[in-house]
Structures are given as structure tokens and as C-alpha cells.
Amino acid sequence: MGTKEDSATRERKALRYSLVVATALAVLAAFWGWISQSQVILLDGVYALIGMVLTALSLRVSRIADSGPTARFPFGKEALIPVVIAVQGMALLATLAYAAVEAVRVILAGGADVTAGSLVAYGAVSAVVSIIIWRYVGQVDRTSDLLVAEARQWGASAAFSALVAVGAVVAMILGRTDFSDADRYVDSVLVLLGCALLVPQPYALLRTALIELLEGAPGEIVQARVHEAITAVRDEFGLDEPTLTMSKVGRKLYIEATFMVAPHSWDIDGEDAVRRSFANSLADLPYEPWLNIELTTDPALML
Structure with missing residues (x-):
């Protein structure tokens, strides 16, 4: 792209x-x-x-x-x-x-x-x-x-x-x-x-x-590309399906994804590794991704 x-x-x-x-x-x-x-x-x-x-x-x-x-x-x-x-x-x-x-x-x-x-x-x-x-x-x-x-x-x-x-x-x-x-x-x-x-x-x-x-979702092609990146990250780190929201304004692509993980199984370094992997998976998109990727053990904090 x-x-x-x-x-x-x-x-x-x-x-x-x-x-x-x-x-x-x-x-x-x-x-x-x-x-x-x-x-x-x-x-x-x-x-x-x-x-x-x-x-x-x-x-x-x-x-x-x-x-x-x-x-x-x-x-x-x-x-x-x-x-x-x-x-x-x-x-x-x-x-x-x-x-x-x-x-x-x-x-x-x-x-x-x-x-x-x-x-x-x-x-x-x-x-x-x-x-x-x-x-x-x-x-x-x-x-x-x-x-x-x-x-x-x-x-x-x-x-x-x-x-x-x-x-x-x-x-x-x-x-x-x-x-x-x-x-x-x-x-x-x-x-x-x-x-x-x-x-x-x-x-x-x-x-x-x-x-x-109105901060609506991007087109189907962009959404499909984001879901591919999510799948790649899940396969790499063994994560469950996250809650995911995204919107696009001009060339800015806003993505928020929250993964549910087991208590005491992750540290900050691991969370950063997930963020880096996800950002790299989207590097070829002709947009500027603004990512908010989180890992949580609390279901109440899921998006």
C-alpha cells in the first residue's frame, strides 16, 4: 500500500x-x-x-x-x-x-x-x-x-x-x-x-x-487489514480475542484494543512487545495509526 x-x-x-x-x-x-x-x-x-x-x-x-x-x-x-x-x-x-x-x-x-x-x-x-x-x-x-x-x-x-x-x-x-x-x-x-x-x-x-x-468506523478494507494484524499478534503471543474499536479521520487511524489476560502472567515489557508487534503489522498502511493497546486482568476494564 x-x-x-x-x-x-x-x-x-x-x-x-x-x-x-x-x-x-x-x-x-x-x-x-x-x-x-x-x-x-x-x-x-x-x-x-x-x-x-x-x-x-x-x-x-x-x-x-x-x-x-x-x-x-x-x-x-x-x-x-x-x-x-x-x-x-x-x-x-x-x-x-x-x-x-x-x-x-x-x-x-x-x-x-x-x-x-x-x-x-x-x-x-x-x-x-x-x-x-x-x-x-x-x-x-x-x-x-x-x-x-x-x-x-x-x-x-x-x-x-x-x-x-x-x-x-x-x-x-x-x-x-x-x-x-x-x-x-x-x-x-x-x-x-x-x-x-x-x-x-x-x-x-x-x-x-x-x-x-462523527468518528465512524473506517472502510471494510481498512478494517480487514486491522483484523489481520490483530490475528497475527494473537498467534504470536497466545492472546484471546480483544475488544476492538477503530475510527478514521483523514489519514489518521485510531485503534483501541484491550486483551483479557490471566493475573500475574504479564509485565510491562510484555505489554510493550505486543504494542510493537501490532504497530509493525500495520506499518505498510498508508495511514498514521494512533494505537491504544492494553492488557488487563479486570473484565470491568474491557472497552
Whole structure:
């Protein structure tokens, strides 16, 4: 899996690449949307612009979170990561809500003329670029919450751009039929469809952030890795199954395990050996484990 330091370096490198491409797409969409007077392209541009700002914020937070504990923040600043992810979710959700309201207003006003060929061209270009960056960011480090959130944005952007291109083709077909007047509504209808398509993404971001802010358990893969380490320690020292709790905030992994042992059978040196063995078993995780490993003879002290 690599060390926490390697993961942090890959994370920031990927975020920088993402920021550059997001900036280019935001400028392209704003210019293209203004020229073509297309709501759906302008929405994509605004979405990309907000994504660009949030990517810059994620990059900054990645550096801050990696700076380590201080006297004022003895547990570090990893909690900033779920906070930023929550901000991403709320900002994108607000953007989609505004776009949907505006699309309904245009439809009620009788629609708007938009060149379908322009929509096809923009949708194709944006979809191809978004797919490339989505695949790149998604494969860099699947353990990074910031990169997972970034990949979700690019995946949603790719799907949205593809929807624009397909919808524009439909508009071109309608223009050659008895329903030619319907093409005035295609742009706004695409906005509404795009909003419906993109809503799950900010919802997923908010859900992920809320779980971490409420100190929820980490994902199944991380839990499985911790249980493997527990099994290795038990086999090495002949210990019973411990009571175990764990949670994750950013790249910090909190683990508390209490083993029940027989009276007068262990000393402090032995307990330290268990702690060292457990820490070594988790050394390859791309997280910073904060361990509280205890041996007790009193059932009342079990977690």
C-alpha cells in the first residue's frame, strides 16, 4: 500500500494536475457557453470553476494535514479533510439547485435557441478530457479521501458532458421532424437531467464527511487489514480475542484494543512487545495509526 508519506506526495501531485486541467476546462466552458448562449455549457463551466476552487482548497488542506501535530493541535489537523469534503458537497449541491431553478424558469419562458452542433462538439471534448483525468486521479491512491472525492467530481463531469453531447444529437434529430420547436427546450431539459445525474455525487461527499466527523468506523478494507494484524499478534503471543474499536479521520487511524489476560502472567515489557508487534503489522498502511493497546486482568476494564 505504501507509507503515509508516499501517499501524501502522490495525493498532492494528482491534485495539482487536476487543478490545471479543471482551470483549463472552466475557461473553455465559460467562453464556449457565452458564445453559444447555452445554459448547460455554462452550468458545466460553473461546475468546473467550483471544482477548481475546491481542488485548490483540497491541495492546501493536504499540506496542512500533513504538517503534523503542534502544541495547539496535539492530534494534528486531519479533521480538516472531512470538513473540506463536506464543503465540496454543499457547494456542488447549491450549484445544482440554482441551475435546476434557472432551467425551469427558461422552460416556462418558452425555451431558448441553442446551436446543437456546438453542444455536440463541447460535450465530446469535455467528456474525453474528464474521462482521462477521472481515470488518472482514481488510480493514483484509492486510500486518499481527497482523491476519492476528486475522482467522483471528474466522473460526474464526464457523465454530464456525455449527456450534453447525446442530448444535442437528439436536438439535431428533432430539428428535422415535426417536433422542431421542441429543440428550444433541449438545452434546459439537459440542465435538469444533468442536475439529477450529478446529485448523488455531492450526497456521497456529504455522507463520507459526516461519517468521519462523527468518528465512524473506517472502510471494510481498512478494517480487514486491522483484523489481520490483530490475528497475527494473537498467534504470536497466545492472546484471546480483544475488544476492538477503530475510527478514521483523514489519514489518521485510531485503534483501541484491550486483551483479557490471566493475573500475574504479564509485565510491562510484555505489554510493550505486543504494542510493537501490532504497530509493525500495520506499518505498510498508508495511514498514521494512533494505537491504544492494553492488557488487563479486570473484565470491568474491557472497552
